[in-house]
Amino acid sequence: MPEARRHAIQGGVPMAATDTTAANELLAVRAAELYYEENKTQDEIGAILRVTRWKVGRLLQQARDRGIIRIEIVHPRARRLSLERELTASFGLRDAIVVPGPPDDRELQARVAEAAADFLVSVRPIPRLLGVSWGRTLHQVAECLPEGWSTGVNVVQINGGVSLSKRPGTAASTAVMIAQKAGGEATLLPTPAILERLETKRAIEGDRTVSGVVQRARGAAAYLYSAGVADTSSVHVDSGYLTPDDMRSLVEKGAVGDVIGRYITAEGTIADPELDARTLGLGLDELRDSPMSILVIGGEAKHPVAHAIVQHGLCSVLVTDEHTARSLLDAAPDSTTSGEDPS
Amino acid sequence: MPEARRHAIQGGVPMAATDTTAANELLAVRAAELYYEENKTQDEIGAILRVTRWKVGRLLQQARDRGIIRIEIVHPRARRLSLERELTASFGLRDAIVVPGPPDDRELQARVAEAAADFLVSVRPIPRLLGVSWGRTLHQVAECLPEGWSTGVNVVQINGGVSLSKRPGTAASTAVMIAQKAGGEATLLPTPAILERLETKRAIEGDRTVSGVVQRARGAAAYLYSAGVADTSSVHVDSGYLTPDDMRSLVEKGAVGDVIGRYITAEGTIADPELDARTLGLGLDELRDSPMSILVIGGEAKHPVAHAIVQHGLCSVLVTDEHTARSLLDAAPDSTTSGEDPS
DNA sequence: GCAGATCGTGCTCAGATGAGCAGAGCGTGG
DNA sequence: CCACGCTCTGCTCATCTGAGCACGATCTGC
Numbered sequence: 254m255p256e257a258r259r260h261a262i263q264g265g266v267p268m269a270a271t272d273t274t275a276a277n278e279l280l281a282v283r284a285a286e287l288y289y290e291e292n293k294t295q296d297e298i299g300a301i302l303r304v305t306r307w308k309v310g311r312l313l314q315q316a317r318d319r320g321i322i323r324i325e326i327v328h329p330r331a332r333r334l335s336l337e338r339e340l341t342a343s344f345g346l347r348d349a350i351v352v353p354g355p356p357d358d359r360e361l362q363a364r365v366a367e368a369a370a371d372f373l374v375s376v377r378p379i380p381r382l383l384g385v386s387w388g389r390t391l392h393q394v395a396e397c398l399p400e401g402w403s404t405g406v407n408v409v410q411i412n413g414g415v416s417l418s419k420r421p422g423t424a425a426s427t428a429v430m431i432a433q434k435a436g437g438e439a440t441l442l443p444t445p446a447i448l449e450r451l452e453t454k455r456a457i458e459g460d461r462t463v464s465g466v467v468q469r470a471r472g473a474a475a476y477l478y479s480a481g482v483a484d485t486s487s488v489h490v491d492s493g494y495l496t497p498d499d500m501r502s503l504v505e506k507g508a509v510g511d512v513i514g515r516y517i518t519a520e521g522t523i524a525d526p527e528l529d530a531r532t533l534g535l536g537l538d539e540l541r542d543s544p545m546s547i548l549v550i551g552g553e554a555k556h557p558v559a560h561a562i563v564q565h566g567l568c569s570v571l572v573t574d575e576h577t578a579r580s581l582l583d584a585a586p587d588s589t590t591s592g593e594d595p596s
Numbered sequence: 597m598p599e600a601r602r603h604a605i606q607g608g609v610p611m612a613a614t615d616t617t618a619a620n621e622l623l624a625v626r627a628a629e630l631y632y633e634e635n636k637t638q639d640e641i642g643a644i645l646r647v648t649r650w651k652v653g654r655l656l657q658q659a660r661d662r663g664i665i666r667i668e669i670v671h672p673r674a675r676r677l678s679l680e681r682e683l684t685a686s687f688g689l690r691d692a693i694v695v696p697g698p699p700d701d702r703e704l705q706a707r708v709a710e711a712a713a714d715f716l717v718s719v720r721p722i723p724r725l726l727g728v729s730w731g732r733t734l735h736q737v738a739e740c741l742p743e744g745w746s747t748g749v750n751v752v753q754i755n756g757g758v759s760l761s762k763r764p765g766t767a768a769s770t771a772v773m774i775a776q777k778a779g780g781e782a783t784l785l786p787t788p789a790i791l792e793r794l795e796t797k798r799a800i801e802g803d804r805t806v807s808g809v810v811q812r813a814r815g816a817a818a819y820l821y822s823a824g825v826a827d828t829s830s831v832h833v834d835s836g837y838l839t840p841d842d843m844r845s846l847v848e849k850g851a852v853g854d855v856i857g858r859y860i861t862a863e864g865t866i867a868d869p870e871l872d873a874r875t876l877g878l879g880l881d882e883l884r885d886s887p888m889s890i891l892v893i894g895g896e897a898k899h900p901v902a903h904a905i906v907q908h909g910l911c912s913v914l915v916t917d918e919h920t921a922r923s924l925l926d927a928a929p930d931s932t933t934s935g936e937d938p939s
Numbered sequence: 940g941c942a943g944a945t946c947g948t949g950c951t952c953a954g955a956t957g958a959g960c961a962g963a964g965c966g967t968g969g
Numbered sequence: 970c971c972a973c974g975c976t977c978t979g980c981t982c983a984t985c986t987g988a989g990c991a992c993g994a995t996c997t998g999c
């Protein structure tokens with residue numbers, strides 16, 4: 254009966270546009286409640302709200318689009334797939350793992366490490382030889398790996414790490430633990446990370462066993478490493494490789510942090526070439542050109558060094574927390590909302 | 597080959613149970629991410645996680661049951677249907693409306709009022725005569741009602757409310773606004789809420805017009821009212837009906853708040869019979885026995901009086917916020933998780 | 940006042956999903 | 970050693986749901 258209809262409309266209030274929009278929003282809320290909280294079918298909801306079931310479907314669609322319905326996965330091992338997608342797209346990464354960021358920094362490190370371990374377990378093809386760095390983060394990753402996480406993965410240390418002062422052997426134990434849990438062998442690099450004199454470094458490097466280890470490291474199918482912050486609380490200062498003054502000097506030269514022992518600037522360049530020459534182990538280019546280099550990094554303090562590494566292609570896989578991920582994306586060069594349409 | 601299987605199990609680690617549970621949980625998290633964040637079908641997820649699509653469905657079910665997936669409807673007009681169900685079940689209410697509780701008290705009052713207005717609009721059958729109380733909350737409800745919210749609903753005031761000091765006429769304006777917006781007429785009760793002397797009250801009550809109004813109020817199809825807290829910031833003190841000393845005395849006698857001008861204790865009884873005798877308007881029994889009495893109440897401060905009203909059957913419909921609702925349910929007598937299985 | 944653009948609606952139909960069922964693996968107790 | 974119960978699995982089938990389409994209503998510019 255189009256006659257009656259037209260009549261009613263002409264006689265009614267002419268504020269239709271805004272009115273119906275608001276009414277629809279309220280309807281959408283009611284529909285969402287009945288659908289998501291009461292587990293009713295769209296058909297039932299249609300009967301309750303006096304609309305067709307197709308309209309209910311559209312209302313729910315609107316509610317999702319407009320963010321009225323928020324779906325969250327609350328679990329320590331949850332991930333942020335959308336951020337991962339954006340990261341891989343923005344920085345041309347091979348893969349990215351992003352975990353939700355709890356406020357507590359300790360908890361955050363643990364989750365990132367766990368995620369890194371999960372990733373390592375699932376890497377295909379299995380890297381027969383894995384190059385690893387060392388440090389607190391890497392050690393946590395090693396601990397998270399389950400016994401027998403792989404079969405016959407050999408591990409090689411990619412930078413020196415015989416601690417001069419406290420906690421001797423952490424560097425070695427990390428590599429050994431990863432290898433042992435996969436039933437493989439660990440090849441250690443039993444030298445200091447940074448030598449005091451260039452000549453000493455050259456001499457050690459010339460040693461048959463040491464050069465053999467480095468040579469072996471160059472052939473690794475994947476590298477696993479973290480990064481340190483350039484400040485006086487760094488492990489390099491703690492371990493006695495660098496004095497607090499050295500560190501201050503590095504910061505003055507623009508260093509933001511270290512990657513496998515080498516201090517870099519925000520531009521991704523070596524902060525102090527002279528110091529770098531005295532640093533033993535793999536070079537940055539080898540990391541960059543490797544088939545797979547996995548950076549494990551999390552926490553506010555490490556944002557600057559994470560930026561430097563990711564923006565300059567030093568890693569091909571990134572394991573991090575969501576705050577770091579967002580920070581990276583905010584600074585991304587050409588993230589013109591690419592990868593924004595997941596429908 | 598059951599032989600080989602059994603062998604493997606006997607030889608392996610006997611922590612099978614925990615292991616698979618944990619693995620399933622992780623799988624459930626991954627499935628949830630792909631389903632809810634990536635909009636993949638259960639079939640696609642099955643292909644990715646190497647399980648059948650039926651298992652994916654079960655994993656998602658588990659994830660929902662275990663609370664891994666949290667679905668929230670974020671909207672000022674959202675409601676808490678599960679709490680509503682629990683309230684109606686626990687207290688034998690005819691209906692309950694629960695809105696989410698924002699931290700801001702002002703905002704909360706606004707939402708409760710809006711919800712009350714929404715409810716009033718949708719009440720069926722339409723009450724041809726509506727008895728209303730007055731106060732800040734009720735005034736807000738009146739303002740929230742849309743113009744033409746109903747057709748020909750008449751309104752009658754159920755308790756006295758001529759203010760002695762500031763803001764004269766708020767009581768009247770509430771009733772008038774509700775009636776006017778529904779195209780009906782308002783019948784006012786132009787008397788003080790509480791009289792100083794019993795004789796005066798009797799005299800006013802004996803007046804033909806006043807008794808007529810009260811008589812009319814008794815026939816209302818529904819009552820709409822709020823409640824006040826028993827403290828010196830009460831409107832009764834503000835308006836001069838009670839002195840701060842009166843109020844202190846009331847509190848000593850166990851008063852938690854007032855319902856249509858009558859102060860009650862936590863046990864639902866009249867706190868001070870002498871004072872009550874001087875209070876003009878409908879009695880509590882008439883509220884209790886009415887076909888529908890709608891209580892609109894929200895906010896931390898009003899929890900005690902809300903408890904008293906709801907637990908002693910003074911309202912049949914409750915409009916409130918979720919904190920108040922939870923508070924009521926926590927104190928509920930026999931809420932043996934009834935109404936907990938909405939599947 | 941009218942043709943074209945735009946929007947919202949109700950529908951068809953195929954694809955996605957959940958309930959229910961039979962069978963296999965696994966532990967338990969006779 | 971086997972019968973029994975329990976749990977988990979994969980399946981069938983009915984139901985639910987979203988994409989796409991045609992239609993009518995409204996809005997816009999000429």
